[in-house]
Amino acid sequence: GRAVWAIGHPTSWEVASIGLTAVTVLLVLGGRAIHFLVPGVLLAAAGGIVFSSLTGYAGAAVGDIPAGLPRLTLDLPWHRLPVLLLPGAVIALVGFAEAASIARVFASEDRQRWDANREFLGQGAANLAAAIAGGFPVGGSFTRSSVNRLSGGRSRWSGLVTGFSVLLFLPFAGVLAPLPTAVLAGIVIAAISTLFRPRELLRLWRLSRPQAFVGWGTFAFTLLLAPHIEQAVLLGVVMATAVHLWRQLRPGLVARREGDTLYLEPSGVLWFGSAPAMEDALFARLDDEPDVRRVVLKCSGLSRIDITGAYSLAEMLDHVHRAGLEMEIEGVPEHARRILEAVGVGTPKPPAS
Structure with missing residues (x-):
């Protein structure tokens, strides 16, 4: 994967981008350590925009963002439906697996009940709306959900407020054009840092070698196949199924x-x-x-x-x-x-x- 290649070729590293990412991580995590109301993500984004504008930062940036609202229509390419059935099923499986994983983690931390059926219904409705609006497949993810939680979101109101905020911000979306993607990477790293728990993987190795094989294997595939996390999830499902069948073969x-x-x-x-x-x-x-x-x-x-x-x-x-x-x-x-x-x-x- 690209991540493995990049690690093995330090001459291709951009020092400025690495520095921006490191500063962003420190700013977000430091703000959270001071008080949960400190807007570390907002400060990091604003600082990245100012830095890029003043210094003429030459690294990758967000770039132009189309303004305006999409046109709602049911004029879809229905003739391509048979071709999209299998890929659509894969997207649905992977999308639900990732969203379900992060939802279970947060529900467990908050001691709340998690309903898989309602989760699936919500994702289905969101994807129907995205199709009518000409959007991409919709689903929760480790990164987006973690950023939402890092910002203090604990209920469905956070999603509603975020949606309206995005709508209000659309006329001014051009402000984000100079934002370095290295800053976005730092925000994502800070957001998901609490989800990376190597001790749990080590503990799993002591408790159940077959389950540890699935966990470590999925983790390795995620790194090797980045950014195609859906392939890593599918391989993890295959490994889990193989381990299950292997166990069932030995009563x-x-x-x-x-x-x-x-x-x-x-x-x-x-x-x-x-x-x-x-x-x-x-x-x-x-x-x-x-x-x-x-x-x-x-x-x-x-x-x-x-x-x-x-x-x-x-x-x-x-x-x-x-x-x-x-x-x-x-x-x-x-x-x-x-x-x-x-x-x-x-x-x-x-x-x-």
Whole structure:
């Protein structure tokens, strides 16, 4: 990614831009440390405009901003809808994933309830409005949401006031033309600095290596693929799905012996992916206990049993009976009893109340 290339080529660095970014970060964080009402972001932006205008700053700047209001219309290129279905679904997935992540973090910090359904409805309505106005896809982000929170926003009023402020400022948008983008970068860095928590990633490595693999992998992809964060999020989703499937392929099995009876307690999900592993574990345990005469399979630890898992249990029951052993299936979840009866397992005992 461009970020990795830039770090590896210090000769391409612009000292003035780096200095502006550093001063902006110090100004924003320093103002927040003094008092939360100190407008560090506003001071940094105003200072950047003054500096650029007085010194003739040659670095990248915001540039001209079109003034005026967009024209509302439903005259959209409907013939391109089939081509946009898949990209639109990806944008919706990534947009919601990023907004949901930041919303959950802030809701947890404020001890508020977060409703994913309302979040999704709000994003959908905002994107419909953006389409009619000819705008880009709309969604919350780590940077924009963090800037809003850094400025003291805690409710929906902050978004409403910001929107009206932007409308009122449109005739004067040209004032922002000389604002260096390095200042904007500093504002973003200061805003998201509180969200970067390396201790949590290190703690995750100690608690769960598979989950740490997902977290560190997504973090690495975000840096490597910048600024295409949507690709990093999609790869993170793929890694999380792969880890989930890997775990589901390995159901747990606890065994204990009482006399000539072997009690087996599987846990997890019994589906077409984990059924072979369950059969192998059961028969391997029977090979280790040649003098067992009775087998009791307690299924209360299984959260779900699909039709393939039910057929697998039926085959296990048949094989055990052919070996001359008794076998009972107990504690079957209510949702799976009908399926087991349909595949010929009989009437398994329900979980003990």
